[in-house]
Amino acid sequence: MKTLPLPKGFSAAGIAAGIKQGGGKDMALIVSDVPAVSAAVFTTNQIKAAPVNWDIQVVEHLGARAIVMNSGNANACTGSQGKNDVETTAVLTAAKLDVEPNEIFVCSTGTIGKPLPMDQITGGIETLFDHLSPQHANNAAEAMMTTDLAPKSLTTEINIRGKPVRITGLAKGSGMIEPNMATMLAFVLTDAAVEKHALQCALRFATDSSFNRITVDGDQSTNDSVIALANGLAGNELLTQDSEEWNLFFQTLEKMLFKLAMMIVKDGEGATKVVTIRVIGAASNGEADEAARAVANSMLNKTAWAGERPNWGRIMDAIGYSHAQVQEDKVDITYEAAPAVRGGMAFLETPEEELVNVVSQEAFTIHINLNLGGGEAVVYTCNCTEEYVRINVE
Amino acid sequence: MKTLPLPKGFSAAGIAAGIKQGGGKDMALIVSDVPAVSAAVFTTNQIKAAPVNWDIQVVEHLGARAIVMNSGNANACTGSQGKNDVETTAVLTAAKLDVEPNEIFVCSTGTIGKPLPMDQITGGIETLFDHLSPQHANNAAEAMMTTDLAPKSLTTEINIRGKPVRITGLAKGSGMIEPNMATMLAFVLTDAAVEKHALQCALRFATDSSFNRITVDGDQSTNDSVIALANGLAGNELLTQDSEEWNLFFQTLEKMLFKLAMMIVKDGEGATKVVTIRVIGAASNGEADEAARAVANSMLNKTAWAGERPNWGRIMDAIGYSHAQVQEDKVDITYEAAPAVRGGMAFLETPEEELVNVVSQEAFTIHINLNLGGGEAVVYTCNCTEEYVRINVE
Numbered sequence: 001m002k003t004l005p006l007p008k009g010f011s012a013a014g015i016a017a018g019i020k021q022g023g024g025k026d027m028a029l030i031v032s033d034v035p036a037v038s039a040a041v042f043t044t045n046q047i048k049a050a051p052v053n054w055d056i057q058v059v060e061h062l063g064a065r066a067i068v069m070n071s072g073n074a075n076a077c078t079g080s081q082g083k084n085d086v087e088t089t090a091v092l093t094a095a096k097l098d099v100e101p102n103e104i105f106v107c108s109t110g111t112i113g114k115p116l117p118m119d120q121i122t123g124g125i126e127t128l129f130d131h132l133s134p135q136h137a138n139n140a141a142e143a144m145m146t147t148d149l150a151p152k153s154l155t156t157e158i159n160i161r162g163k164p165v166r167i168t169g170l171a172k173g174s175g176m177i178e179p180n181m182a183t184m185l186a187f188v189l190t191d192a193a194v195e196k197h198a199l200q201c202a203l204r205f206a207t208d209s210s211f212n213r214i215t216v217d218g219d220q221s222t223n224d225s226v227i228a229l230a231n232g233l234a235g236n237e238l239l240t241q242d243s244e245e246w247n248l249f250f251q252t253l254e255k256m257l258f259k260l261a262m263m264i265v266k267d268g269e270g271a272t273k274v275v276t277i278r279v280i281g282a283a284s285n286g287e288a289d290e291a292a293r294a295v296a297n298s299m300l301n302k303t304a305w306a307g308e309r310p311n312w313g314r315i316m317d318a319i320g321y322s323h324a325q326v327q328e329d330k331v332d333i334t335y336e337a338a339p340a341v342r343g344g345m346a347f348l349e350t351p352e353e354e355l356v357n358v359v360s361q362e363a364f365t366i367h368i369n370l371n372l373g374g375g376e377a378v379v380y381t382c383n384c385t386e387e388y389v390r391i392n393v394e
Numbered sequence: 395m396k397t398l399p400l401p402k403g404f405s406a407a408g409i410a411a412g413i414k415q416g417g418g419k420d421m422a423l424i425v426s427d428v429p430a431v432s433a434a435v436f437t438t439n440q441i442k443a444a445p446v447n448w449d450i451q452v453v454e455h456l457g458a459r460a461i462v463m464n465s466g467n468a469n470a471c472t473g474s475q476g477k478n479d480v481e482t483t484a485v486l487t488a489a490k491l492d493v494e495p496n497e498i499f500v501c502s503t504g505t506i507g508k509p510l511p512m513d514q515i516t517g518g519i520e521t522l523f524d525h526l527s528p529q530h531a532n533n534a535a536e537a538m539m540t541t542d543l544a545p546k547s548l549t550t551e552i553n554i555r556g557k558p559v560r561i562t563g564l565a566k567g568s569g570m571i572e573p574n575m576a577t578m579l580a581f582v583l584t585d586a587a588v589e590k591h592a593l594q595c596a597l598r599f600a601t602d603s604s605f606n607r608i609t610v611d612g613d614q615s616t617n618d619s620v621i622a623l624a625n626g627l628a629g630n631e632l633l634t635q636d637s638e639e640w641n642l643f644f645q646t647l648e649k650m651l652f653k654l655a656m657m658i659v660k661d662g663e664g665a666t667k668v669v670t671i672r673v674i675g676a677a678s679n680g681e682a683d684e685a686a687r688a689v690a691n692s693m694l695n696k697t698a699w700a701g702e703r704p705n706w707g708r709i710m711d712a713i714g715y716s717h718a719q720v721q722e723d724k725v726d727i728t729y730e731a732a733p734a735v736r737g738g739m740a741f742l743e744t745p746e747e748e749l750v751n752v753v754s755q756e757a758f759t760i761h762i763n764l765n766l767g768g769g770e771a772v773v774y775t776c777n778c779t780e781e782y783v784r785i786n787v788e
Contacts, residue, residue: 047714047722047738077710079723079739112707113740222711299693303783313506316471317616320441328441329473344441345473346507386780389697 004137004153007166007191008233009033013131014139017124019117020072020110025143027070027121029128030170030187031097035063036231037193038105039200041207043224049076051106052225054086061102062196064229067187068093068128069107070121071146071172076112076222085116092125107185109146109172109223137168144172144185152263158252160245163236165192167252171260173267184211186226186260192249193232195240202250203228210257214265214380215296226257265380270387273305274380276365279324282375287324289377291368294322302384310355312340319368330371336364398531398547401560401585402627403427407525408533411518413511414466414504419537421464421515423522424564424581425491429457430625432499433594435601437618443470445500446619448480455496456590458623461581462487462522463501464515465540465566470506470616479510486519501579503540503566503617531562538566538579546657552646554639557630559586561646565654567661578605580620580654586643587626589634596644597622604651608659608774609690620651659774664781667699668774670759673718676769681718683771685762688716696778704749706734713762724765730758 006012013029020026040059042052058064068089075082090101097103108116131139141151155168173184188203207226232238239249265274277296282288295301298318304311312333319326333341335358338350358364400406407423414420434453436446452458462483469476484495491497502510525533535545549562567578582597601620626632633643659668671690676682689695692712698705706727713720727735729752732744752758 045711045714046720047710074707077707077722077735077738077740079737112710113735222714306783313468313471316441316506317439320439320616326440328471341471341507343473344471346471384783386783389693389700389778389780389783 003135004141004168005155005166006134006137006168007189007231009191009231010189011132011134012137012140013128013133014136014141014143015124015127015131017070017127018120019070025139026072027124027128028140028143029132030067030140030189031132032065032229032231034231034233035065035103036229037196037199038064039196039203039228041204041226043221045222047077047222049074049108049223050078050082050086051075051108052223053083054090055105055107055225055227058102058105063103064105065097065099065103066093067105067107067227067229068125069144069185070116070124071144072110073108073114073116074110074112074223075108075116078113078115081115085118085121088118089121089125092122096125096129105227107223107225109144109185112222137170141170144170146172148172149267152260152267154256154259156252156256158248160192160234160236160239160249163234165190165234165236167192167256169256169260171264173264184224184264186211186257188226188228188253188256190228190230191232191234192230193234193236193238194230194249195238198239198241198246199228199230201241202253206250206254206257209254210261213378214261215293262380265382268382270385270390271382272362272385273383274363275305275382276378276380277368278365278378279368279370280376281370281372282377283325283373284375285377286375288375289379291319291322291324291326291370292377292379294318295368296379296381299384302381305359305383306385308356308360310335310340310352310359315366315368316341316344324370325372326370327372332369332371334367335359397529398535398562399549399560400528400531400562401583401625403585403625404583405526405528406531406534407522407527408530408535408537409518409521409525411464411521412514413464419533420466421518421522422534422537423526424461424534424583425526426459426623426625428625428627429459429497430623431588431590431593432458433590433597433622435598435620437615439616441471441616443468443502443617444472444476444480445469445502446617447477448484449499449501449619449621452496452499457497458499459491459493459497460487461499461501461621461623462519463538463579464510464518465538466504467502467508467510468504468506468617469502469510472507472509475509479512479515482512483515483519486516490519490523499621501617501619503538503579506616531564535564538564540566542566543661546654546661548650548653550646550650552642554586554628554630554633554643557628559628559630560584561586561650563650563654565658567658578618578658580605580651582620582622582647582650584622584624585626585628586624587628587630587632588624588643589632592633592635592640593622593624595635596647600644600648600651603648604655607772608655609687656774659776662776664779664784665776666756666779667777668757669699669776670772670774671762672759672772673762673764674770675764675766676771677719677767678769679771680769682769683773685713685716685718685720685764686771686773688712689762690773690775693778696775699753699777700779702750702754704729704734704746704753709760709762710735710738718764719766720764721766726763726765728761729753
């Protein structure tokens with residue numbers, strides 16, 4: 001695997017600390033040489049894992065120095081013990097860097113309800129620091145994986161008034177992905193100098209148009225977190241929302257999160273297809289979103305796509321029971337460019353094979369026009385195969 | 395198979411009319427010798443099949459004489475052609491009985507978006523009348539099946555002031571079952587004399603506590619209908635909600651619909667377990683219902699049960715993202731009598747094996763106490779196996 005370049009002043013490590021059953025890398029560390037401006041977006045699940053509650057405080061702090069994470073155990077529903085364990089993890093990591101614990105983000109992903117194995121975590125932190133290197137971002141991405149088939153990372157460079165700025169993204173997530181980022185973690189690292197409020201806005205917007213638009217099984221997790229660190233070592237003039245280069249920076253960030261989100265959908269447990277559901281003509285954007293998610297989360301649709309059958313009746317059914325207002329005889333459905341439904345009925349001039357050809361592709365878009373108003377939304381999902389069930393039964 | 399006894403004055407038929415691919419019985423007819431009082435509950439899907447829209451008018455009529463149904467084709471999303479086809483079906487059936495078309499209920503279940511094959515329907519109606527007999531209720535139940543593994547029917551007798559009264563129920567449904575009766579049909583036939591308004595109330599209440607409490611895959615269909623016919627031939631004094639025997643009649647009806655609903659859950663596509671989710675202590679009954687359905691519809695829970703793993707973390711996760719108010723440290727979860735979670739955390743005194751034993755049973759109840767208020771709800775669901783996906787992919 002090609003080494004994933006990190007932005008200036010960042011180093012990373014990923015090691016096997018013995019938390020995951022069956023071995024494999026399960027702890028990662030990302031360190032910035034200097035205090036970084038941070039931003040974060042967290043799960044909206046009412047039940048938040050201990051590390052999420054910790055990180056909600058860390059992001060309020062002005063400078064952050066590191067992210068330490070483990071896979072194999074979510075440290076969720078673990079009460080005061082879980083809270084103590086996060087704190088211990090932060091304290092130990094902070095001590096190695098000679099900084100305050102509230103400069104350390106802590107993330108966990110894995111099984112809910114079991115206490116963190118603190119012997120492994122403690123030993124793991126030691127080992128992580130031994131392996132810390134600007135060359136080890138790949139290892140960190142690998143340690144983030146749970147049921148993921150492949151690590152997910154990207155890096156890109158932009159030029160801000162002659163200063164090269166690098167942005168690197170690492171993500172994990174495959175099953176249990178729904179609105180608001182279920183069981184997914186993403187870390188965005190940049191050497192850009194960015195004003196804190198601007199970074200927070202950018203991360204929120206970019207998350208809403210990427211991770212919050214994908215859905216694998218409609219479940220949301222207790223641990224979802226997107227964390228960004230910007231350490232300013234690129235030496236650019238501080239970026240704010242008023243900067244001339246703000247759009248370039250924001251769009252680069254947005255594009256990166258979108259690509260990472262697509263990697264997650266593609267890696268949906270047992271998934272073999274990426275399906276884009278685009279709804280227009282809804283009474284409002286919110287209703288378009290409701291309709292798109294009803295279609296995207298319907299097991300009957302996800303299994304039909306797995307069988308490479310268009311089955312637009314299941315789409316009509318799903319929008320009909322969604323919370324979006326729907327008028328049957330106004331609905332148009334189009335598979336890529338092939339009209340399937342016009343005025344709520346089969347468009348017979350399109351031969352069935354043409355629709356079958358669309359859903360046989362590895363990626364396709366279904367356009368749904370409710371013809372009621374100007375509301376629009378798009379949601380990205382995947383098909384559901386027997387493999388999904390096999391993975392989750394086990 | 396034992397002959398299913400019908401109430402006085404009812405006869406039935408079930409035949410293969412050539413609508414279903416691969417043959418098999420696909421049309422049923424139920425006739426009352428005299429006009430019957432009718433009641434009905436229909437799908438809340440905004441997209442209703444043509445027969446549902448027809449039946450909404452039939453139930454307003456004072457006397458009904460027959461139900462004619464087909465499986466293999468839903469006659470949904472079929473526009474004015476679909477509307478005409480229902481009317482033709484009713485007209486042909488009515489002509490055989492020398493009654494008005496608006497005395498005929500028409501039901502369909504099967505694929506959405508294809509026009510009814512009217513040659514088969516027309517021929518089928520002829521054949522159905524040739525086979526009509528008080529002994530043929532089993533055939534009718536069989537003709538209602540789509541992906542059902544077994545026909546679902548029950549009959550029971552009660553005594554109302556010395557008059558024996560019989561109630562017979564026939565149902566179909568397996569996948570795509572959610573709140574509000576998705577892709578399920580049920581017919582309740584009785585020779586009791588019942589006042590129309592009372593019968594409608596009884597059917598609505600009994601449906602809410604039975605068919606509307608089961609969920610297989612969270613999808614709702616365009617065709618769900620529960621129809622009751624009461625022809626009065628038992629000769630009892632007219633039952634009203636003020637009758638002394640009203641409770642006996644209502645509870646018998648309710649028990650029957652509940653048993654039929656359980657037969658449907660048990661027959662959930664690829665399902666091998668019936669799981670009861672009972673939520674108490676919610677802020678309101680509505681919120682209890684939201685929490686229970688979030689758990690019951692979560693693929694992560696349904697697959698965990700298939701794997702016979704308690705995995706209460708997935709329950710915590712589901713109630714956390716439900717629309718019910720939840721406070722993590724107040725949540726108690728109990729598997730049958732075994733405490734699994736107390737105060738939002740693992741109850742360690744219960745050995746894991748005890749929880750595994752519960753979820754290894756063919757039927758079990760999970761009790762969730764949110765400890766926030768007096769709201770309660772119960773939902774019945776099933777596990778999800780690879781077989782479910784296989785069935786729906788095909």
